[in-house]
Amino acid sequence: MDDRTLILTIVGTYMLICLGIGFWAAKKTKSAKDFFVAGKASGVIVMGFAAFSTIMSGFGFIGGPGLVYKYGTSSFWICLPASLGFAVTGIFLAKRFKAFADLFDILTLPDAVAIRYNSETCRLMAGLVIILGVIAYLGTNIMAFGTVAATFFGIDFTIATVIGMAVVIIYAVFGGIIAGLYTDVFQGTIMIFAAVALFVIAIGIAGGGSFSNGPRNITEAFTAAGERDAVSAWGVLGPMACLSYIFLFKLGGSGQPHTTTKLFMPRDMKPVRWSGSLGASAYTLCALLWVSVGFAMKYLVLTGQAEPLAAGHEDNAAPMFLMNHTPAWLAGIVFAGLFAAIMSTADSFLNIGAGVLVRDIPKAILKRAVKNELFWARIATLLLAIVATLFALWARNHGDLIAVLGIFGWGLFAAAFVPMVAIGFNWKRATWQGATCAAITGIVVNLGLDLASKYPHDAPLYKIPGGVSVGAIALMSSIIVMVVVSLATKAQPLDSRVEEAMDL
């Protein structure tokens, strides 16, 4: 069996196991409550793995090494302090969301928002933000899937995309979030193994066969090539950009609906207590791939052992390293881990997007819920997946468009939901007007500033000082708007049970 066939066999086996879990989960999915929140009966391991594998998307496995290749240590500030992000989200939201899930009929994040603020406007706003973010996130993840398969396995982009999404659709449509959670456990296990194995190999290659010499060789090679900044503490982008990553990614983590929604799912307080530590540990292990592969690839280029990657194609650092510098059996497992990272994020997005379409938009606009939510949830998941796939296929030739929409990912969710959820569920004076204005501010600043800093290409309208990320500025702006508007509008009386849950 040649290397390519071996890799494809391993990836194919992985896909079949995901399908098997989907069919198993379909038997356990009997209601909308099962479909959206796994019957609110998840345990420690499932919750911990789901939390980390949902956050670690294709961006972590492909984009992360690409960023290290291009900017050196700057992106370490995104991935290394993962435990801070898990701690922040846990402290802000974990027990409060569990209390809301226990006391109210909550299946989606906008459900909780509507109850907290006693406002259908807030529900609608939260739903719209989720749909925008889901299409952008899903689009970029599907693109990543198709691009890797097409570039490195020679499979047609469209066929690869359709096969990958078909697997996700089958297990997400039939098994709902139960399939999502259990495939997350399986996918998370593969991701950890892949990351640790690749870390050892990457640093060993840079060390000329000695693991302990790896960091020194990398530092010296970069310094000799005149690229010392890349191995300094702040990397090429500098301290303000790196500190803004901490703000955006660690505080912003508490505003990511695909992970915070999972806080409605624990069966009791045990997962609330333990799953954060499991998730943080697992993510930190996966970050080993992020920090090592980009440096190892660049080291090989600087020492003349590999061809440089073309400008704008730095994301190929990880796949190139896999194809040329790792044993085929391991490359197969890591490619399966890469597809796992993409698919575990995609299924969560499909689930929360379907929740908005079936539950939140009808409730906010028609003031009533649809009948037979489970049936319609499956239809909505299918439609959302088809629309996102078609969008990704169309956007393949519109790189700028996908990049612009990409900002509606993490930054948009952070700017909209940190004020509305992380602050709003901890501050009784927050009003629905404040939360709604903060979400609108998040959308406008994110998109406006990103466009202004990119267009026109030859002379952008505005350059953000210090390389600070757009999402961080949007998050600061939306926090300010949330507080100012809330204080400027009349305080809302709270439902007694909402008050009890917030006081817990």
Added chain:
Amino acid sequence: MYVAGLAALMLLIILTGEWIPLILRSILYTICMMGIFSLLMLKNILRENARSITYWRLYAVGLAILSGIFIAIIFIDKRFETGDTLTMGMEPGTALMVFGLPFFPFWFIVLWVIGFRASILPHEREDHLNRLKTNKAEIKGSTDG
């Protein structure tokens, strides 16, 4: 209120660009950022009895040390010159970042786990939640579950 004030200060620090020297700007930004983290985190840690107050203080100490790590990286990185001794094969600031950023914040995770019943959710509060759950009158919503 304080959180919004600190966020506004951070925006000002960014938008003033080169007017403030980079080191001072980075330190001020770090203080404001960690101020927001501290206000939001410490508000959620209970202070109901001596044991929970101890945990609250441990969280506060952790946040202060983490701020100190960020500021130390700023200074150490600034002082390093090419040719200086490396630490574990890395520049000293990079080594502090590589080992400090992933491992130190586990302090908060460990405090969360071991102090859960003292500082996050004492048994009596959980019992209260369970009583409310038993008596709940669900807000009417359509689920087929």
